[in-house]
Amino acid sequence: MSLQNASGIERNAHHTESYARHPGLNLGAAHAQEEDTREEMVFGFWVFMMSDLIIFGLLFATYVTMLGGTAGGPGPKELFEMKSAFIETMLLLTSSFTFGMASLALKYREDKSRLVFWLVVTLLLGVGFLFFELKDFHTMFDKGGVPSRSGYLSAFFSLVPLHGLHVTGACIWLVALLGQMAVHGLDAPVKTGILRLAILWHFLDIVWIGIFSLVYLGGLS
Amino acid sequence: MSDVTSSIFGRLGWDALPFWSMLRDHSAMTIINGVIATGAAGMVVLGALAAIVLVTWLGKWKYLWSEWFTSPDHKKIGIMFIVIALVMLARAIIEAVFMRAQQAVGLDGGFLTAEHFGQLFTTHGTIMVFFMAMPFLTGIINYVMPLQIGARDLSFPVLNQVSLGLTAAGAALVMISLVLAPFSIGGWTGYPPFTELSYNPGAGVDYWIWAVTLSTLSSTLTGINFAVTIFKKRAPGMKLFRMPLFTWTALCTAILMIFGMPPLTVATGLLALDRYLDFHMFTTDLGGNMMNYVNLFWAFGHPEVYILILPPFGIFSEVFATFSGKRIYGYRILVVATMCIAVLSFTVWLHHFFTMGQSAHINAAFGIATMLIGIPTGVKVYDWMLTMYRGRIRLSVPMVYAIGFIMLFVLGGMTGVILATPSVDYQVHNSLFLVAHFHNMLIPGLLFGMLSATNFWFPKAFGFRLEERWGYRAAFCWIIGFMLAFFPLYVLGLMGMPRRSVAFLEPQYLPWTITAGLGALVILCALLCLLIQLWVSVRDRHANNVFAGDPWDGRSLEWSVSSPPPEYNFPVLPEIYSIDAFMTEKDRGQGWQAPDQYVDIEMPANSAMGVIMAVTGLAMAFGLVWHMWWLVIGAGLATLVAIIARGFVRHTKRTISAMEVQRTHEHWLEQVRRTTPIKRSQEQSTANHGLPVAPIEGAVQ
Numbered sequence: 076m077s078l079q080n081a082s083g084i085e086r087n088a089h090h091t092e093s094y095a096r097h098p099g100l101n102l103g104a105a106h107a108q109e110e111d112t113r114e115e116m117v118f119g120f121w122v123f124m125m126s127d128l129i130i131f132g133l134l135f136a137t138y139v140t141m142l143g144g145t146a147g148g149p150g151p152k153e154l155f156e157m158k159s160a161f162i163e164t165m166l167l168l169t170s171s172f173t174f175g176m177a178s179l180a181l182k183y184r185e186d187k188s189r190l191v192f193w194l195v196v197t198l199l200l201g202v203g204f205l206f207f208e209l210k211d212f213h214t215m216f217d218k219g220g221v222p223s224r225s226g227y228l229s230a231f232f233s234l235v236p237l238h239g240l241h242v243t244g245a246c247i248w249l250v251a252l253l254g255q256m257a258v259h260g261l262d263a264p265v266k267t268g269i270l271r272l273a274i275l276w277h278f279l280d281i282v283w284i285g286i287f288s289l290v291y292l293g294g295l296s
Numbered sequence: 297m298s299d300v301t302s303s304i305f306g307r308l309g310w311d312a313l314p315f316w317s318m319l320r321d322h323s324a325m326t327i328i329n330g331v332i333a334t335g336a337a338g339m340v341v342l343g344a345l346a347a348i349v350l351v352t353w354l355g356k357w358k359y360l361w362s363e364w365f366t367s368p369d370h371k372k373i374g375i376m377f378i379v380i381a382l383v384m385l386a387r388a389i390i391e392a393v394f395m396r397a398q399q400a401v402g403l404d405g406g407f408l409t410a411e412h413f414g415q416l417f418t419t420h421g422t423i424m425v426f427f428m429a430m431p432f433l434t435g436i437i438n439y440v441m442p443l444q445i446g447a448r449d450l451s452f453p454v455l456n457q458v459s460l461g462l463t464a465a466g467a468a469l470v471m472i473s474l475v476l477a478p479f480s481i482g483g484w485t486g487y488p489p490f491t492e493l494s495y496n497p498g499a500g501v502d503y504w505i506w507a508v509t510l511s512t513l514s515s516t517l518t519g520i521n522f523a524v525t526i527f528k529k530r531a532p533g534m535k536l537f538r539m540p541l542f543t544w545t546a547l548c549t550a551i552l553m554i555f556g557m558p559p560l561t562v563a564t565g566l567l568a569l570d571r572y573l574d575f576h577m578f579t580t581d582l583g584g585n586m587m588n589y590v591n592l593f594w595a596f597g598h599p600e601v602y603i604l605i606l607p608p609f610g611i612f613s614e615v616f617a618t619f620s621g622k623r624i625y626g627y628r629i630l631v632v633a634t635m636c637i638a639v640l641s642f643t644v645w646l647h648h649f650f651t652m653g654q655s656a657h658i659n660a661a662f663g664i665a666t667m668l669i670g671i672p673t674g675v676k677v678y679d680w681m682l683t684m685y686r687g688r689i690r691l692s693v694p695m696v697y698a699i700g701f702i703m704l705f706v707l708g709g710m711t712g713v714i715l716a717t718p719s720v721d722y723q724v725h726n727s728l729f730l731v732a733h734f735h736n737m738l739i740p741g742l743l744f745g746m747l748s749a750t751n752f753w754f755p756k757a758f759g760f761r762l763e764e765r766w767g768y769r770a771a772f773c774w775i776i777g778f779m780l781a782f783f784p785l786y787v788l789g790l791m792g793m794p795r796r797s798v799a800f801l802e803p804q805y806l807p808w809t810i811t812a813g814l815g816a817l818v819i820l821c822a823l824l825c826l827l828i829q830l831w832v833s834v835r836d837r838h839a840n841n842v843f844a845g846d847p848w849d850g851r852s853l854e855w856s857v858s859s860p861p862p863e864y865n866f867p868v869l870p871e872i873y874s875i876d877a878f879m880t881e882k883d884r885g886q887g888w889q890a891p892d893q894y895v896d897i898e899m900p901a902n903s904a905m906g907v908i909m910a911v912t913g914l915a916m917a918f919g920l921v922w923h924m925w926w927l928v929i930g931a932g933l934a935t936l937v938a939i940i941a942r943g944f945v946r947h948t949k950r951t952i953s954a955m956e957v958q959r960t961h962e963h964w965l966e967q968v969r970r971t972t973p974i975k976r977s978q979e980q981s982t983a984n985h986g987l988p989v990a991p992i993e994g995a996v997q
Contacts, residue, residue: 115451119524126516129558137588144583222575226583229575233566251940
């Protein structure tokens with residue numbers, strides 16, 4: 076009996092200290108109910124990311140099994156350009172850093188202009204990445220590297236552009252968040268929105284590191 | 297001119313109408329098949345029209361819109377999921393009867409063309425898995441799980457609407473395919489290269505791809521929603537090891553959905569790329585690799601069968617405990633067994649293609665992994681039996697399903713161990729033996745579980761009991777019909793009859809196919825009994841009302857509130873101190889209490905997101921099937937705009953005032969005080985108004 080009651084008390088104690096549960100987010104004055112709701116949103120997004128990671132994992136695996144399926148068409152060595160892939164990597168890594176700066180601005184300063192500045196820089200870097208990626212695909216197309224040429228190229232074009240589509244989605248989301256900020260100010264939904272977008276952004280960075288190492292470095296080695 | 301029509305209608309032409317080929321070609325075979333297809337299409341059109349006319353005549357559009365379609369209430373969404381499941385169940389059973397009828401007269405011919413038969417088994421499988429089983433179990437979990445953990449709603453109520461909308465869109469697409477034919481003939485697994493463009497250029501496979509993709513997206517989102525809800529929204533004191541077993545199985549199912557659904561999204565997505573953009577992922581030429589599809593599909597497909605079977609395991613655990621009047625035997629062991637099954641389900645997918653050329657070592661490893669699943673499942677069966685042992689068992693309708701399940705499921709499990717032996721699998725591969733095994737697991741497992749749950753929780757959802765006599769008739773028809781329809785298939789499989797064959801040449805198959813055909817008719821009777829049961833129950837709803845909320849002397853929290861429960865479920869979130877939380881309360885004489893104080897309750901506000909996603913999802917899928925690109929782009933943009941606009945909405949809550957909560961709750965408590973408690977033996981009489989005699993009053997049950 077006493078033990079069971081104790082657990083109830085323990086839970087209450089847990090509630091009062093809930094402001095400490097989410098170190099990455101500054102929601103102003105501690106408010107247990109609000110914290111719980113926001114925590115659920117962010118946790119839910121993490122779970123969604125795990126599900127999304129399965130998709131990328133399977134596409135990576137499929138890509139590896141189809142490395143040999145070039146059917147006499149061009150392979151990685153004929154198609155990839157290290158320089159361009161490196162620029163893309165740098166752009167994306169930097170964008171992850173600038174998003175980190177945006178997160179710090181969100182957490183430590185109630186200074187909207189600094190936050191907006193870093194978010195816009197992130198957006199530009201993301202768009203820059205997309206520009207170079209599209210340019211890359213264009214060069215590949217010119218060299219005859221179209222998805223319908225071979226199983227290998229199909230696998231490439233089902234994996235890499237999907238990452239690009241994710242980046243596109245993330246950029247649209249970023250613009251939408253800037254719009255929300257303009258309309259509603261820096262309220263809790265905008266803050267959790269930024270927090271969740273940050274998770275997606277860093278996640279896409281990690282997936283790109285996988286693509287760069289496995290597809291580009293692996294292909295050119 | 298034809299350019300204009302083709303840019304509007306894509307490749308949709310008059311020949312999509314099911315009676316078109318019949319008008320062109322007057323042979324007996326085309327006329328019979330055309331009449332059947334037209335009849336089916338007519339039923340869809342008339343059914344839809346009848347529904348629209350009825351709702352308009354009753355003037356209920358506004359009510360449907362504001363109380364149901366835009367409601368974020370998990371209970372209503374759950375019920376709508378189940379309605380979809382029941383409609384699709386009826387269709388898929390009728391298709392099954394046609395297939396069995398065809399095979400009963402299939403010696404040297406029969407009445408169906410191979411094409412028509414192919415569409416029948418493809419839609420039957422697709423519907424039963426994606427549009428009957430998945431919505432049914434999603435609906436039941438949606439309804440029951442938040443009540444069991446003492447929550448007010450799911451974590452993401454609007455996402456829940458979207459899940460419902462996507463499933464509804466997928467189901468609608470399959471229904472549309474009856475009117476604007478054809479559907480795929482590639483089986484529910486849709487293996488390439490048969491489903492590739494070069495072998496199947498029509499709209500059929502595309503219908504299948506997009507219907508399944510919609511359903512898969514829906515299930516992924518549902519899984520996330522359920523898992524987050526169970527992890528984050530349990531009432532104070534409800535530790536993981538105090539959760540009811542149904543919630544435990546819901547959690548494991550949700551995790552399986554999160555990780556098991558994406559492989560199918562990948563598989564159907566890549567197949568679509570092959571068909572639409574001339575990719576070569578799974579083609580036979582230019583370096584395509586169709587084994588990748590098979591691996592991807594079963595990386596989903598095997599966890600899927602455990603997504604289907606785990607919730608019924610939870611349901612039966614509740615049913616056995618409740619109707620034996622005992623605490624469940626081996627609670628912790630049952631939880632561990634559930635988790636073992638969930639993990640093992642990811643390790644066995646390759647047993648679906650033992651014969652496709654991998655090495656014997658790999659086959660052996662996967663065969664052993666498969667057989668291992670028998671261990672935790674066996675543990676569960678013994679736990680259920682020991683729960684019944686020395687219990688005061690009431691053979692209610694849910695119990696009849698549960699006992700039928702235990703016996704038949706063990707049989708099916710044993711044939712599963714046989715199939716898990718690669719050398720045996722080589723002999724019976726692609727024969728009806730496999731069909732028999734598969735249905736032996738899924739009908740007693742999934743479907744009996746769902747029907748048991750329906751009989752068990754129906755009074756909770758609607759406030760009156762389901763009529764028992766027709767319930768028993770349905771249950772026995774299901775059990776007997778199942779045995780008649782599927783046991784002969786084991787024999788046929790061992791005799792070498794391949795599955796999915798429209799006709800055969802061996803006269804010795806005939807007695808068995810006829811028996812199976814009779815079994816299908818008995819199952820049709822079961823469906824009729826279910827409908828009559830529903831009708832009779834609604835007719836007598838006042839006599840059978842159980843507003844007090846606890847008609848079966850229940851054990852978990854959902855029975856502690858009124859039937860039907862208020863929108864906010866609990867006036868105050870309960871504190872939990874043990875498993876079987878409500879039974880503990882009743883044992884201490886602490887059930888049916890008023891809280892010390894009432895507070896305002898915040899609930900999610902209505903939203904049209906689910907409906908919007910259903911409409912745009914359906915439009916996009918339909919456009920893709922028929923190559924109407926304007927529709928695809930338009931619907932895609934509408935989806936994007938809706939999602940972005942939703943982000944700008946800030947009034948997502950509405951408040952239910954403390955006064956209203958108090959009024960509802962005290963009205964209910966007043967009714968409970970006026971209700972005469974009953975003994976368990978009176979459960980099925982009209983004396984049962986949802987209040988059992990409390991154990992503390994020394995009742996002899």
